[in-house]
Amino acid sequence: MTETADPLVERLRAAGCVFAEDEAALLREAASGAALEALVVRRVAGEPLETLLGWAAFDGLRVAVAPGVFVPRVRTELLVELGVEGLPAGAVVVELCCGVGAVAAAIRARRPDAEVWASDIDPDAVAVARRNLPPGRVLEGDLYDALPAALRGRVDLIVANAPYVPSDEIAFMPSEARDFEHRVALDGGADGHAIQARIAAGCGQWLAPGGRAIIETGERMSARTASLLEAAGLVVRVVRDEERDATAVVGVLG
Structure with a gap:
């Protein structure tokens, strides 16, 4: 039948x-x-x-999530897995360009002992992230400018899925992203590395000795992302997850 x-x-x-x-x-x-x-x-x-x-x-x-904000992708779960590896007890964790705070929320769920902070420049994203995290730990502002000065030099993990789509390639993204997510969550500048470069340049001032910075990137962009963290004095490795089609660069401050 x-x-x-x-x-x-x-x-x-x-x-x-x-x-x-x-x-x-x-x-x-x-x-x-x-x-x-x-x-x-x-x-x-x-x-x-x-x-x-x-x-x-x-x-x-x-x-x-909410209309207009960046919807977290499965590939970004790689940042969570890498982030919790070897994370010390009571670690200070910062998610930059947090969007709805998915990575920070997942790390906090796995490691309730961690002191987790998040920041984003988009007020709509911040409003949603405050539903996923303790509201006082989600800050609106431009990257490190949003963070409390008391965190400087104390952060064990900086994690970021910063926008990395080159500006001219946004038009070729799937409609669900291109037409329904704020451009600020997608646009990585002319070469896709503009925001990554700023994160890398500032991380040395915020990381504790032995602290890590982990940045999601595109597979073809990973060498450049790695070079940005190397230039900031970090020892880097590129991690590729074929199943999730995910690539991240991990940098450790010596």
């Missing part, structure tokens, strides 16, 4: 949703009736599923 097709699944599949069955189940979990239909219309129009649900799955957590 042939199973009856699910009309919601068919609508989502026709709109190009690869995981239409999973998305249909999540949308039905979130709403029903007219409210569900409204969500489906927005999804078919291309709005990210996570924005519609109000959360994104990340490292075993459901982290809050």
Whole structure:
């Protein structure tokens, strides 16, 4: 006997949703009736599923998201795994360009003893990050300028998924990012390294001896990202995770 097709699944599949069955189940979990239909219309129009649900799955957590903010990607879970490796007891952790604070929240969940801070220049992202982290630990401002001066020289881990898409390549990004996420969360400057360079240049003043800086980057961009941390006096290694299509550069301050 042939199973009856699910009309919601068919609508989502026709709109190009690869995981239409999973998305249909999540949308039905979130709403029903007219409210569900409204969500489906927005999804078919291309709005990210996570924005519609109000959360994104990340490292075993459901982290809050909202329209316009950067939705955390699975590949960024690599930063969490690398970050908690060898993290000392009571470590001070700072996530720069935190977006919704997904990395900071995941590290805090894995290591409740850590003193975790986060900062971002986008006030909308900061507002959401304060839902995922203790609000007083999420600061609005430009990179290190947002941090309390008392953290200078005491940070055991700086972690950042800074924007690294070259400005001219944003037009070629998937619509879910290009059309629905703030440009400030995507634009890495002419070569994609503008913000990474500023993070690298300042990290030596904030890291404790033996502290680490970990920056997500593109696979083809990793050599340049590594050179920026090397120029700041860090000993670096490039980590590639093929399963997640993720690349990160880890620098250690001697």
